[in-house]
Amino acid sequence: MANKMNGSEPITAAWLAEGQSSQRDMLESLQALKAQSITPFTIIASHRHDRPEIFEFADTVFREPYKAATSKEISINPAPAERWQFVLEQAKKNHVKVLLTGRNSRDYEAHRDLFTQAGIRLLTGATSVTALETIDDKFAFMQHCLAHNIPVAxxxxxxxxxxxxxxxxxxxxxxxxxxxxxxxxxxxxxxxxxxxxxxxxxxxxxxxxxxxxxxxxxxxxxxxxxxxxxxxxxxxxxxxxxYLSGREYSIDVVCEYGEVLAAVTRYKEGKIQHIGYDKAVMEVVTALIKAFNCDGIVSVQTKQNDEGQHCVLEINSRPSGGIGYTAHSGIDLTQIGFGYWLGLTDKPKLSDSIEHITPCQIRSIVTSVKVETDV
Known part of the structure; x- marks a missing residue:
């Protein structure tokens, strides 16, 4: 049953499908955004495995592909379907406005028109299967960069x-x-x-x-x-x-149809991550995002050569495992992106986000959560 707000229009939803390593942190950021927002929305998460440590930050959860429901999952039993078909069906029923596809982007991207027709803003990291395939193939990726005069390894x-x-x-x-x-x-x-x-x-x-x-x-x-x-x-x-001997950077980017809306750069020295906004790195990243028409929240890796020039190593067409680190910088890229795509804020401007970034150093730590298993 669709969520209603005082009997009026249905409450819209944001859905984070199975990701690589950042799904939990992004869901936690979305819960913080939801708590600050005047306009309510629902947070949905899905994964192929039972992942209670991820699901605890979602309002509604699904398994990919769906099977017998657990305590917090919606009790429906659809016929077997491909992942993207199941997600599309449930997204329609739950008034999903934004879907971040995570690790199975090409499957969803091949059916972008169906998601668009359903009013769902699909975020796969790019806007075509060809672009995603080129991003994943590091040799084809290099050739595409060279064709666009982008310094690349x-x-x-x-x-x-x-x-x-x-x-x-x-x-x-x-x-x-x-x-x-x-x-x-x-x-x-x-x-x-x-x-x-x-x-x-x-x-x-x-x-x-x-x-x-x-x-x-x-x-x-x-x-x-x-x-x-x-x-x-x-x-x-x-x-x-x-082998490039210089400093390696990871850059988290919120982008839309090839335009950078917000970004945070970081590099690692020992166990310490240095977070901020490096203009020299971003000159390369901005051109790269445009060349591949990137769309959503992606991450870029660069490394300096012996002369100090920043060379692109790769694009990951999904958020990095360190996307949560951006919250320490003064801006939270998950909140910036989803706030805009959910219609809670105006379109972000890169110049505005830069002004709010405070360079800092962080250390990541390992923690644990108790996992309750179904009997």
Missing amino acids: TAWRFDTTAELEALLAKHSQQRLCVKPVTGIFAQGFWRLDAGFDSDCQYDSFEHLYFTDSKKISTEQFVNAYANSQMVHKRPIPMLLMP
């Missing part, structure tokens, strides 16, 4: 050991690294030793022991790749790249 693709060895022979007089064409959370990323420098030979056992360093000797990486049963059974396109 150079990369050479390899699909076989022979191709890798040929690339190493050509580019081995510089520091190099490897990573998959597609992937998240630095999965598959390794720094290779510089074979031309006898003082820079990596001890691979040391780096197996201290895994966070993400280093391996070039010879041992080639051997592991050449003899991998996993790679033989399921080929994994990889990239060989120059």
